Amino acid sequence: MTSSSPSVGTPPREDDVIAMEERHLEQAAQLTKAVGWPARLEDWQTAFELGRGFAVELDGELVGTAIWWPYGSTHGSTGMIIVADSAQRRGIGARLMERLLTDAAGRTIILNSTVAGKKLYERLGFKPYDQVRQHQAVLEAAPEADASVPLRDVTTRDTPAIIALDEAAAGMPRPEMLAKVFSQSESLVVERDGSIAGYGCVRPWGRGVVIGPVIAQDVSDAKALIAALASRHEGEFVRIDVPKSSGLSDWLVEIGLPQTDEVVTMSLGPPPRTSNDATLFALANQSFG
Secondary structure, rough: OOOOOOOOOOOOOOEEEEEHHHHHHHHHHHHHHHOOOOOOOOHHOOOOOHHHEEEEOOEEEEEEEEEEEEEEEOEEEEEEEOOOOHOOOOHHHHHHHEEEEEEEOEEEEEEOOOOHHHHHHHHHHOOOEEEEEEEEEOOOOHHHHHHHOEEEEEOEEEEHHHHHHHHEEEEEEEHHHHHHHOOOOOEEEEEEEEEEEEEEEEEOOOEEEEEEEEEEEHHHHHHHHHHHHHHOOOOOEEEEEEEHHHHOOOHHHHEEEEEEEEEEEEOOOOOOOOOOOOOEEOOOOOOOO
């Protein structure tokens, strides 16, 4: 694919794709509100600092965004792909993605697609391989965590084990993203016989808090992590995004977090190869994976 940057000596078009800058972030937060997405300015700041973003402006206003995040040298994820209603049907979404994929050339890229974006991503070569179910509500009462699961707060000495466990479950190394998420989170680990067997985080995001990532060896440990993290936020708006393959959706509905949406997980290139030693039960968010 070719970049949509103008050739040398050619005056830029008003709606050319440009590198996203910090000056765009306040408008980006407004853009997400206009399309009904919950991301706050602080969430955009985190996404911008971790990734490589692109933007389109019309009449001095931001009308399109896309960001991708590198995971190691062979993988990445992409998200925050938005085109304002006023700028639809001008090919802006396609040009943003072409520029982004040129920038990320040679990597497998994953994304979670809305219904509206799926046809574009399919044209670009993305293939579906899972679904993600969005569960959210004001949590009236958190379930009790299984007392037989040995949970404790995260300490700095856990970092190497958490990074290794996360890579096994996600199929790609994500230490920079994890460092940022952990700096904003309340976090727990499952520890057995001196070894870290799972972890989970909850942090401010969108309308309230988001639980994730959650990585564990089995469903029982994942439920214990989620219940313990949720118990700290009773009466608050809680969101969690889980792969359909996690098998958690029915339980989340039972504890008061109904499913409100479903998106399709797609990859350009082979999907990440995960380990049987750990499972990704909840995403950091739909953009980061």
